[in-house]
Amino acid sequence: MADYNPKRGGSYNYGGKQWKLSRSKIDLFLECPHCFYIDNKLGTKRPPIPTFQINKAVDHQLKKEFDVHRVKDTQHPLQKEYGIDAKPAPHEKIDEWRENFKGVQFLHEPTGLLVSGAIDDLWINDRGEYIIVDYKATAKNDPVRELDTKWHESYKRQMEIYQWLLRKNNLKVSNTGYFVYCTGKYDQEAFDKKIEFDVVLIPYVGDDSWVEPTIYEIKECLESKNIPKFGDECEYCVWWYARNEYEK
Template sequence: MSQYYTAQRIRGLYEPDSKEPFKLSRSKIDLFLECPRCFYLDRRLGVGRPPGFPFALNSAVDALLKQEFDVYRANGAKHPLIEKYGVDARPVSHKDLDKWRHNFTGVQFLHEPTNLLITGAIDDLWQNSKGEYIVVDYKATAKAEEITKLDKDWHKGYKRQMEIYQWLLRRNGYEVSDTGYFVYCNGKADRESFDGKLEFDVTLIPYKGDSSWVEKTILDIHKCLNDGKIPEAGSDCDYCGYINSVKSKE
């Protein structure tokens, strides 16, 4: 058994009769939208999908970006990327920012009708001249083409991610701009040699979020968890497609 995977968990499972709030992360909300079956198996029965290996390079880019923007935050100054794109914003300090960035805490809100504790860890927080907070998310990849917009199928998950963060901050009583930003780092593979360093093109992509779907989705998740039966798989779930193909060969 891999050290990264436990085939059958017994902790952190949803219990319908429990009075304790059940923690539900942003990524698990996205899992439900992708495949209710995989979500139920994971959160209710303790059988999660086998994980991919950690993206160490992406984590390094994330950490370095946070350090870089924190320098400008401490000085109350605009980052050159913000200046380049003419955005009315600057990195802002907040007493809870470190907690909001941490994967095991994040921004939290107890959804009382369902007793689900919704969580999500943001990458960065800016503020505009109107005093509105701006959610910022870092992304890193290596594509041949320049990345200037979110028009790929997998970008839908990025957009939902942004919208959940906006929803969480609003539920905590903060004024939040509808427009968030993705700091997108695209690794360059056209250099003559590696020389021990990887260079990136960095673009700033605005996205106007619409979090109106979040409330209904939380209610649907609660219904799914309390239904007592395994739901149908998502139509595009590769994991369930694989399992079904294996079963057909047995």
Template structure:
């Protein structure tokens, strides 16, 4: 059975940290520490089977423009002429078990992520990272209601792409496939609206965060329980019951 390598202090081999683990660090550094140093993982959530199917179907539609190397029409909505890139490396970068990576020399971390897509401006030739999400919301989706973590995700993608010698734009693009309410008498068809958002990316948090992660992993002390973490609260409550204090 495959077993993830755990962090070992002063190991000469680069230690792989995925984009999702960086998200975990922001969510709870205690859960991150237990995961990366001791192999104690949070319970897995329910797989988003339908969401993933919708996103993958949309990606297949985009491939038509990638093959022909023509502008994707919906990019005009944000006043850009963007072409889905046909870089050979993209087959590696969007592979879930390979992905794009970069070794951060100061920490000896191999930062890794799986990309959704990369588009290139037909005019400036700059590249832009893309993430695609499927959802179903009755309320309007706008720039103010988008989860900030998506922009952080795009920032890391842009960082990794630039470290892999691509000339990046200073923006990232989020595409929402939002399921609309259909005729309640049928379940044979679901319509989606396509929403596209663009925002300037902030990459300034990445290097300092990697250094804090490095310091955390090299400490022998487990971080304190995170009050806002439901997993930490669950663990604390269980321990209190076992100790007869609950």
């Protein structure tokens, strides 16, 4: 029996007690308002793709590593290597902000939408500005050093939503965030029960000015009685309509 439930309980739909506007929902709205509406208003989510456990393992290890330096109030070697005037930030809410089902939250009063997003890490620089940090893991022939693919646009928006959320929680947040990008190597001589990673720190200067206007658009979408149009780039419905051709 599949875990996927195409008719979700109403409390997880818009208007229900458990519903929140997570950063991934904001991204889905931008990708395809049609899917966003069917998911959040009507209760049928697009079937999920499996979470890659190797990425979770990398995240977990990085969090542990940076936490050691957070407690000691020292720089992580990566911060030294890149000459960044920052340390992992101690904050009483850091654990809550990193928890998937809680995260950083902000109630946007004009729309009544509770916006949330779970960060990977928070650093602080010498000027007392908080820095959003996101960990990414992949495997490729060459280490990722630039944010230049379609996926990366989504990563940049993710960073900007976190910056907006923390500003709304009254933190002074630097426009510059960082991706700790870990690329698993294909060219090891022998597997030897381990995969080695290149770790690259990629800075990104965010601009969160689009976030609030998008929240208003989302509110309008959710209040509408009409299902909006499809997005252009998703391949699922293209596949769905093509496969239905065979069943006519």
